[in-house]
Amino acid sequence: MSARLADLHAALGGVLHGTQERRVTRIAPLAEADEESLAFVAHPRYRAALAHSRAGVVIVPPDCVADALARPHPPAVGWTAWACDDPYLTFARLTQWWRRHVQPRPRHAGVHPSAWVAPGAQVHPDATIGPFAVIEDGAVVEAGAEIGAHSVVEARARVGAHARLAAHVVLGFDCALGARSIVHGGTIIGADGFGFAPYDLPGAHGKAWEKIEQLGAVRIGADVEIGANCCIDRGALGDTVLEDGVKLDNLIQIGHNVRVGRHTAMAGCVGVAGSARIGAHCTLGGGAIVLGHLELADHVHISAASVVMRSITQPGHYSGIFPIDDNRSWEKNAATLRQLHALRERLKALERRHQP
Structure with missing residues (x-):
């Protein structure tokens, strides 16, 4: 070639x-x-x-x-x-x-004989449905879309034009994937969010948990790419939303009712807890965590392995877990922290010197 x-x-x-x-x-x-x-x-x-x-x-x-x-x-x-x-x-x-x-992917429009398409589903003639895929009742697969082997498009879900689901992807009921978006293998879009109400067990034996049914969906914009083995939970009442151009690496967790702004990118193993709001054009380094109900402004950049424990209202580069701060201040504090043991010994020596 x-x-x-x-x-x-x-x-x-x-x-x-x-x-x-x-x-x-x-x-x-x-x-x-x-x-x-x-x-x-x-x-x-x-x-x-x-x-x-x-x-x-x-x-x-x-x-x-x-x-x-x-x-x-x-x-x-x-x-x-x-x-x-x-x-x-x-x-x-x-x-x-x-x-x-030079390296075109083989594509054969149509439904593979081993796939199952519900009578009430709408599959465009130019779409591709791979082996053992399942398209449930009321689902819509638009022109040029590709559904990989063993993938499932659940009831009333929509796959946009020229979008692509790799093998073993689940697009949950009522969820929508925008045009030209790509979802890599093993990802689940529209699983139940983590919602449970605690209640007291009889006899003062502690708490148990009552499931809160997750009644929202997931809406994903155009030109989004989602890596392998990600989990994007449906909303509890409203929807979880990923806007146009969002890019997610592998092994990312997006909690229920999260909103991710356009063209934001997240590296592997990021976790975003429920109801957080991430602005547009943000980046989150690998392993970063955003706690629930927090907000990040547009153009916020979070260093790898940082834990965001408060809302960030100003653009900039932020790092750390003790607590998170703007990157310049965090680096100064980190340098001081490395000298903490020596500073402690000096302080103890001064105290001994001035004891009566």
Whole structure:
């Protein structure tokens, strides 16, 4: 499988320097690329590695073109530098082009013979329903959508146009997935939220729990991507909402009645407790926790493994668990904390010195 560099350039823009008439057989990391590979440099720390790379074509920022062309031991056809203002963004769009044109996923519109589609479901003729999938009564699967093997679209749920459910995904009853969204394997959308009312057991033996039925749904916007084995709970009364462009990594828990603003991204193992409100264009690092009923403003960035224990009303970068603070203050406090034992010993020595 290969592509003409001229076709890639025509689709993605930028400026080519050096040899332009060549074919690219793969997109590769700098250290593993050969003369038929295309690599990229998006950060200054990788420029040292560029000098030793054998990548025939390298996407670079404009100020790195000379370095890319001056690499030693060029092949007979020479090197090529592809200058772009944002090499990482160009790389991202290049991977999409490559998947569509060079590594297309097999797709066969229609319903697999082993799938079950309820008589009251609406499945567009251009949709794809995979082996052993289940489409329940009243569900809607729009044009170009793909439902993977063993996935379930429950009653009255809706899958938007060109959305894709991988294998073993459940889209719960009354839930909606927007156009072009992607849900990876094992994810459950619309499980019951964690709602229970405590009551006293007879004889003063402690508390038990009465289930609160979760009567809301989950509404997911367009161009959302949800990783593998995530759980997004339905609302108790209203809906849990993920707005357009949200990106979730694997193993993320979104509690009932949470609202996540547009284009917010969360790394693996994030947990958001019920009724929290996350603004637009936020990021949450891996393992971060947001407690229930809190609010994060737009453009808030939470460091990995932080625990958000209060609402955050101002944009910025926040870190820590003792308690969470703006990142600059947290780093200063963390540096002081590392000296706490020595400071304690000095204080005890001063107290002994001044004792009567």
